[in-house]
Amino acid sequence: MRIWVPIPLALLVALLASGLAEGRELGKGSVADPLPPVGPRLYQCFQFPDNRLPVIDGDLSDWELVGGEYAQDTYGLIEYNRKIGRGYDLNDLDVRVRTGYSVSTNRIYVAVEYWDDFHNFDRLVTTPNNTNPGNDDIFELVVDADNSGGDFIDGLDPRHMSTHTQNYHIYAHERDGEHVWVWGPQHWLGEAPYSQWASHYDQPHGTAGLSTLEFYVTPFNYAHAAGLKLSAPAQLAVGDTIGLDYSVLDRDDDEPQVCKFWALADTILMYRNADFLPDFVLAPLEQKLSVVPVVEFRSRAPGAKDPRAVQFANMTTGEVSGFRWDFGDGEASTEKEPLHRYQQPGRYTVTLEAHHDQGSCRKRKLDYVLLPQ
Ligand SMILES: [Ca+2]
Ligand SMILES: [Ca+2]
Ligand SMILES: [Ca+2]
Ligand SMILES: [Ca+2]
Structure with missing residues (x-):
């Protein structure tokens, strides 16, 4: 849904400056000159009313009520593996990401639109016994719902990995019913009812185009390998600030080893230490939705x-x-x-x-x- 209301000029300028103008068509434009400035790493997470929860089907029409203030696009990301930094090439990768949450379901919802010049389905490994995350394009999500901070990899010790902050490697393209690899022993976090996933791209491996990914996760303040019984779900509440980062791992055909790693955080250390996660405020319900x-x-x-x-x-x-x-x-x-x-x-x-x-x-x-x- 698009709601056309007059936007104060100052706010409009701020939205454009942050690269969040909603009308920009992904993968089509040339890189902005000068680049929009990177603002403070403080973001908003949209609150879904109970009667407007998104259906996880890969179609993002149910996200049209989520405005640009809850979105980040390519210009909000920084590349670390190749040291590209902010050297964007919108014909290589161009993304828009929106986040939301629900108090009732206690879930965090994410919608991703990708323009990629090479959609990589070349998954090497997906079994729980082999922890190589594969060669696909990956969307990596890290959530620290109580903002406890701290190292959550801890020398790859499975007793600590993803316990107080969760790291999900989500395949940009569903294949054989597999969507995610949870970094840690808590494989149950990647299953219903704790998470659900859908992607939509109807072209084959190696093609260029626009794809979508839609999912939710249930964050935990403590997640034990054995499951819910020994774990503590987070309680999402309006106004809370959670730690959250996502990264887009772009693998194209000519780059099998070192993928491009675009992250929202201002350091790559966010993948292992929650101290470095950007903050997301859980926004109040939008009154305009009631009419x-x-x-x-x-x-x-x-x-x-x-x-x-x-x-x-x-x-x-x-x-x-x-x-x-x-x-x-x-x-x-x-x-x-x-x-x-x-x-x-x-x-x-x-x-x-x-x-x-x-x-x-x-x-x-x-x-x-x-x-x-
Ligand atoms: Ca949907
Ligand atoms: Ca690419
Ligand atoms: Ca935590
Ligand atoms: Ca790619």
Whole structure:
């Protein structure tokens, strides 16, 4: 959902200066000259209301309510492995990352959009017995929810790794149902209900393009290898400041050994010591969301008589001035609850857009309608 409200000029200038203008198309522009300054390493984490929690499906339309103040882009990252620093090449890698949380679910949510010139699926190793994180493009997340700080690798001693601060190596592209490698013995942290993952990129290994990654994790103040019973989940609360960093490990075809390591923190030591993590403030609920509709829909399976006619039910709540359906086959409707007849079998992504006083908001469901031959 985009909400168009007048933005004070000073704030607009600040947003543009921090490189967070929402309209920038990833991977298309030339590098800003001069570069936007790196601000203080203090960020905001968006609070999702209970009725607007994102669905973890790799589609980021449910993040449109998360504004630019909760996003960082390429210009917020610094490269350490190759000593590229802030020598950006937007045709090599261009990213936008948004973070959110929920008090009710006690989870931290992350949405990543990547432009990469070489999406690397070349995973070498994924078994728990082999701790090599592989050759994929990786999104690394480190969370210290109670801001305790401190070394969490401790000489690679498994009794201490990721206990008080967790480090997740998340594969940018899902393969064979595997999404993450937790740095430590707590493999259960990479499984439901503690985390969930989805990525979306429909091109093969080695291609250039825009991909998405969407996930949540449950942070722990103490995470034991044996599981929840011996562990202490963090309690996320409004106004708290948590330690959090992410890094984007870009591996391209000609660079099998030393990947480019782009991190939000101002030192690479954040991967092992929580003292060096940037701070994220858990933001209060945005009041403006209370007047914005919550878009939701379902469909009924077609009957035998008319097997390609799909009846849609509209469960949107709130003040709405109009709807627009996109059925994914090039057809659209402005009816509230349309009956749509598809011409061909296939999978169709359906989007419902609701117009309201301050703009519009959407719900999109990937491959929602499945019509067999
Ligand atoms: Ca989603
Ligand atoms: Ca690249
Ligand atoms: Ca901690
Ligand atoms: Ca890459």
